[in-house]
Amino acid sequence: MPRPSPMNLSPLPALRRPPLHACTGLRFFAALGVVAYHFYCPPCEPSGPSFLANLFQAGFTTVSLFFILSGFILAYNYLGERGGFVGTLGDFYRARFARIYPIYLLALVVDLPLFVHWIRQANPAATPGEVAHISVTTLTLTQSWLELGRPTWNNMAWTLSAEAFFYALFPFLGLWLSRQRSGRLVFIAVGAWLLGASFAVAAELVPTLAADASLVERGLYTWSQLPLQLIPPTRLPEFVLGMCLGLLFCRRTTPGSESRRTVALFGTFGVLIALLLWLPPKPSPLVQMGVLVPLFALIIWLLAGGVAWQGLKLGSRPLVLLGGASYALYLLHGSMMNYALALNTRSLSLPHNAVALLLVPVAVAVSILLFHRLEEPARGWLRHMGRSRRLAKTEGVR
Template sequence: MSSSSPAAFRRPPLHACTGLRFLAAMGVVGYHFYCPPCTPGAPSFLGNLLQAGFTTVSLFFVLSGFILAYNYLDDRGGFVGTLRGFYQARFARIYPIYLLALVVDVPFFVRSIHLADPAATAGEVARITTATLTLTQAWLQLGRPTWNIMAWTLSAEAFFYLLFPVVAPWLARRGSRQLLALAVTAWFLGVAPHLATEAVSWLGPEGSTSALGNGLRALGQLPVQLIPVARLPEFLLGICLGVLFCRRSNPGRVGPRTVGLLGTCAVLVAVIGLLPAKPSPVMQMAVLVPLFALSIWLLAGGVAWQGLLLGTRPLAKLGEASYALYLTHGTVMGYALALNTRTLSLPHNGVALLMVPVVVAASLVLFKYVEEPGREWLKRLGRPRPALPPEASVSRP
């Protein structure tokens, strides 16, 4: 595998894409915090937007592939740095906050095990714990109690990171037309499992009992929203777009990109707002993922008003803290609801509104005092120590 020196290769940061991470995290926060039955009189349009927040996990996956390709593939398609350095950086990036999020979530984990199976054995708890700590829970824990509701996505990301140094350089060596075809193929592969479920209803009562219908039903019953290999197409789509973005010879003008981004956002809001609550997996993959991908491309290219404000320092800082926000918001809300039950007894959505600024502020604190120091410490820990000069390495009497 060819590689370039990280010190000699560094593209300018994409601040607006960092700010976009905050919006993606807030989509997930809105989805988990909002309780539709608790406020029956709420505008349906607003409810639809909040209940579609889970789809921004796809935005995270596509953006992850895009940014890794942008940062770790040079202009010749070579991998930048070493495998050890890459994996070390990825581990240092995700594990400090991940471990903290697991620790503070222990009471809810214990409760979920008790509710699911009061007679759960120590061996079962050990299996779930081991899978969670090794980031393999999305492969091994289907149908079991979950330790931190968002942790499964880290299991998928770990799988993507494992494949990136091999898959990304191979993709980067393809021609632009071939790469575009591969991007479309990745998109279709992401849609296909969900189409299988829809196809059973299209076949009708007789066709749905045929061998084809049974096969499609079996495929459609797989938990493809959670299995990492089924989410891989989104990550691969991001890599393809990242490589194509770095190859572009004519960046174009800011004005058309700005109009294009505003139009894309308008279509996104209209599609989500006009659809029934909670978009189907087919709609998520077939329509929303391409719109997410287009938004990333346009933002990365540069739009007016400093990335329509996503590229400003405050939004970029919130984007940097979005990982902590994403992993800890559910647990913080859980503690708040438990406290509310015993004290104020506020409506659920009232508690949610109060907790939004709390979880955002907490994420900034965690980023500054846990995530950044933890990442730097793990990086230093993994660096090889400089060799001593010959005279210093000889023991003295």
């Protein structure tokens, strides 16, 4: 008989930690950054001011913020300050499934006509085996383990493939991290950041390699290419950084001054915006991992600790609602834009960026509707079904 896991032997009771509303509101702006990146076309009309164009073209970097925030929130909700895991493995994975799949399956259905269109237009032609392979890996959230040379069914979902990998590791990696001393957690967090940046550093060095590259140089080149081949493992450092920060946050002994955190947050936002305006559009991977990731981590830490004016209004009810709906917005905005552009080509003939501007409020409204009518009810139903089955098994044992 297999020996039960320590988590299943003595799971911690639910932790009574207050919700981090400002971090929920932050999710909306992270999702909006990705939307702006995909919607805005720099050479298209009407063109926006250059500073806005720079910010929009840097929107893809907020994916890093999502990964860090995911690790932070999971550590905050599921890990004891000095070891232990809340609930059982079954509870955790059921909650993750309920969090991801209802809206994900809807997004795949919405995107299905676009996927079929791509299959018909693919050059070289997509074989039945390739279509089946893409379909299976998409449904099982393993699509990002493939080389992304050809489009996939719902291109936004590659991050969910990475998240699924993080979720699979979290109970085990999180339990180990929760037993580490605070000093070691700081060391691991810094190491995770440096490891994540090392791929980008290697990529910057690759163009300087000689034609007759040595073994070390060839290894450096291979290391620089890994993010293009194995996305989930190469994004794991950001998630681990978030987990370490979440544990360190829970262990802090003094809350500190709210006014100081507020000033620090204003300063961090100012540095972040100044960098994005000063640097060329589309920050390089080195800038993203080496510079923006620490700034994102600091923003999360400060907001979680509490800042003035309801977390600069990020913790207000409207923004908490928008943050809750951000998952649907993230997954569906690409499909909605493709359909809007197709309609515009046939009927309206508006400039591209005008279509994008008109679509943003529509996409946000649809995401809120789906959050209320599908995501929350489905999540509650799936969790209730899991609890009912567990109770039925317990009564059967008696």
